[in-house]
Amino acid sequence: MDYGSVFFFIQFFFAVVIGLYFWNLLRAQQGSRVAVRRDSRKEQDKLTHLRAISLSEPLAERTRPRRFEDIVGQEDGVRALRAALCGPHPQHVIIYGPPGVGKTAAARLVLEEAKRNPRSPFRPDAAFVEIDATTARFDERGIADPLIGSVHDPIYQGAGPLGVAGIPQPKPGAVTRAHGGILFIDEIGELHPVQMNKLLKVLEDRKVILESAYYNPEDPNLPPHIKDMFENGLPADFRLVGATTRMPDEIPPAIRSRCVEVFFRQLTPAEVGTIARHAAERLGMPIEEGAVRVIQRYARNGREAVNMVQIAAGLADTEGRRHIATADAEWVVHSGQYAPRPERRVPERPQVGVANGLAVYGPNPVSYKPF
DSSP states (O other): OOHHHHHHHHHHHHHHHHHHHHHHHHHHHHHHHHHHHHHHHHHHHHHHHHHTOOOOOOHHHHTSOSSGGGSTTOHHHHHHHHHHHSSSSOOOEEEEOOTTSSHHHHHHHHHHHHHTOTTOSOOTTOOEEEEETTTOOOOTTSSOOTTTEEEEOGGGTTTSHHHHTTOOEEEEOHHHHTTTSEEEEETGGGSOHHHHHHHHHHHHHSEEOOOOTTOOTTOTTOOHHHHHHHHHOEEOOOEEEEEESSOGGGSOHHHHTTSEEEEOOOOOHHHHHHHHHHHHHHHTOOBOHHHHHHHHHHOOSHHHHHHHHHHHHHHHHHTTOSSBOHHHHHHHHHHHTOOOOOOOOOOSSOOTTOOOOEEOOSSSGGGOEEO
């Protein structure tokens, strides 16, 4: 056998080996794609099945105000909120007040009210973005920031196309998603000081400036939109509406100075009774006046009143009755261990050993606390 035949057989052998290698590699890739598609169909079927299941709407959702007129007992606060946001020059707002008096409901309604004003700068498609300050956590390395936004550097992107190319990927936050609309931050007093300072900068610049050590403006592979984000920033022209249960002097002065302050007061027993009657009406169950009086005596806000009505209605329904009795409300108070709401009343006549006093603190009349 000559050397030519030997070389031919060697080449043929290696060609077969290489061909088998790539053929098996192609089969593995095709098999993985088939497996991914099969698993994707299964997961999609699960999601479709889960979305087809729904429980009854909670009473808290059914009684949520759909108009400003539905917010009980906050006429002055609602008027101030509309004046601040529904005109041609909307401003940033902080809403103070105890829990369960309508702060969040008012914030959700104010944008729809503003859209109906032809002089308002809010467009019909203006966004309302809601975020809770207690859960708006961020990563100190800048990997994740749901409020301001972040940049995913290539080392954190894995095998994605931008990561392989060494290109940082900007991730817009809530301030950018709220561009042209309203950003509502619930419990803004709980916002981390670092986040608060970042938010102040965004309120001043009306854009988010991004930074990354991996950004190279001369990179020929850099997509134009990512270069635009780094050069000009992400748009963030919105109006801030913050709600808090804290006192004004507990909020940083830097954020207070940029916002109109609106105050929602605590509900009176009569207003709590109105909310309880409205909740029972939404349930389609009559409620005795005695039950309303019990709820007035123990519920401190509208949310507690709605919860008490819902539990009392559930008790009546399980016992085969279609009305809420006074005994039902009393049982709810006993089982829930509710304490009577404090009522400070001055006696009609002087009494031995009883003195009336008033203590105040803070720069604002809303801070006055009698005892």
